[in-house]
Amino acid sequence: MNLKTIGILLTLLSFNMYGQDSTFKIWENVPNAIKVNYDEEVTYENGKVWSTSKVTAPTLTAFIAKGNSSKTAILICPGGGYTHLAMEKEGFKVAEWLNTLGIHAFVLKYRMPSSASMENPAVGPLQDAQKALRLIKSKNFDVEIDQVGVMGFSAGGHLASTLATHYNQQIYKEKSNYSAKPDFSVLIYPVISMEKGITHQGSKTNLLGVNAPQNTVDYYSNEKQVDENTPISFLVHATNDTSVPVENSINYYLQLKKYGVSAEMHLYEDGGHGFGLGKEGTNTNWPKALHNWLKVNHYIQK
Numbered sequence: 001m002n003l004k005t006i007g008i009l010l011t012l013l014s015f016n017m018y019g020q021d022s023t024f025k026i027w028e029n030v031p032n033a034i035k036v037n038y039d040e041e042v043t044y045e046n047g048k049v050w051s052t053s054k055v056t057a058p059t060l061t062a063f064i065a066k067g068n069s070s071k072t073a074i075l076i077c078p079g080g081g082y083t084h085l086a087m088e089k090e091g092f093k094v095a096e097w098l099n100t101l102g103i104h105a106f107v108l109k110y111r112m113p114s115s116a117s118m119e120n121p122a123v124g125p126l127q128d129a130q131k132a133l134r135l136i137k138s139k140n141f142d143v144e145i146d147q148v149g150v151m152g153f154s155a156g157g158h159l160a161s162t163l164a165t166h167y168n169q170q171i172y173k174e175k176s177n178y179s180a181k182p183d184f185s186v187l188i189y190p191v192i193s194m195e196k197g198i199t200h201q202g203s204k205t206n207l208l209g210v211n212a213p214q215n216t217v218d219y220y221s222n223e224k225q226v227d228e229n230t231p232i233s234f235l236v237h238a239t240n241d242t243s244v245p246v247e248n249s250i251n252y253y254l255q256l257k258k259y260g261v262s263a264e265m266h267l268y269e270d271g272g273h274g275f276g277l278g279k280e281g282t283n284t285n286w287p288k289a290l291h292n293w294l295k296v297n298h299y300i301q302k
Contacts, residue, residue: 025057030058052087053084053112059109061109062104062105070101071104071147072148073103073141074104074151074186075108076107076151077152079155081154082158082202083206089274106132108128115209122220125162129180148182150186153188154189163185164181166225167181186234188237192222192251192252193251198248223248223251232263233263234289236283240269241271264293
């Protein structure tokens with residue numbers, strides 16, 4: 001058996017392990033792009049794509065639930081401080097778990113904001129998220145278009161909450177019959193605010209630059225962009241998170257409450273930051289709580 005044949009077999013095996021159906025580019029012509037002379041950098045662990053950085057060509061990887069699907073889909077935005085993407089822990093692994101609930105999952109590899117690759121770095125990730133959500137609705141994925149949510153971890157939670165509050169912003173030229181508004185958001189230890197003292201400074205600097213003007217800080221502080229039309233939300237955070245203060249989730253929840261938007265928040269005693277689907281400690285129950293929330297809100301079958 002030659003090396004090419006072995007490579008093909010390994011690829012097919014990895015697809016089967018993940019329930020992975022396809023990976024495809026989301027743009028024919030990437031908007032807001034500057035041609036670069038560097039390549040994406042991928043880190044592997046145990047034969048799996050663990051993380052990736054310097055992303056300039058965004059993609060979606062589809063994990064289609066087999067058997068009795070709920071026709072609900074979730075767009076997943078991995079975290080990584082807007083410098084890299086934790087593709088396995090906060091992407092593929094989560095998608096596999098959602099498939100067990102009968103939910104179609106789509107992992108977004110979004111562009112990393114950079115003045116070297118974008119004319120306007122701050123808007124690039126949101127362009128990718130808007131486009132991805134519209135693609136999920138428009139393609140034949142056996143999805144109900146009013147049952148498409150977004151899920152984000154850490155800086156991916158900032159992107160998910162940006163999509164939930166800036167879905168109407170026309171930030172690229174394309175006519176579409178589909179709204180970029182998610183029907184619900186799931187925000188796991190999310191960066192929400194860009195305000196000093198609350199934000200994750202690395203994510204803020206990487207997205208907005210070193211000396212962003214206050215109006216830009218306000219625009220991307222998503223707790224300030226909530227209104228009565230913001231999608232319902234499920235939030236998870238650890239109180240002892242020293243990277244992204246728990247106030248990010250608390251302040252967003254309070255604004256949702258102010259505008260009468262249904263929301264559920266789970267604050268855990270421990271877990272720190274980046275616990276993914278859970279590790280030893282009180283945070284391990286959040287997937288069970290989310291499962292129940294999705295059932296109660298009729299996004300999966302009871």
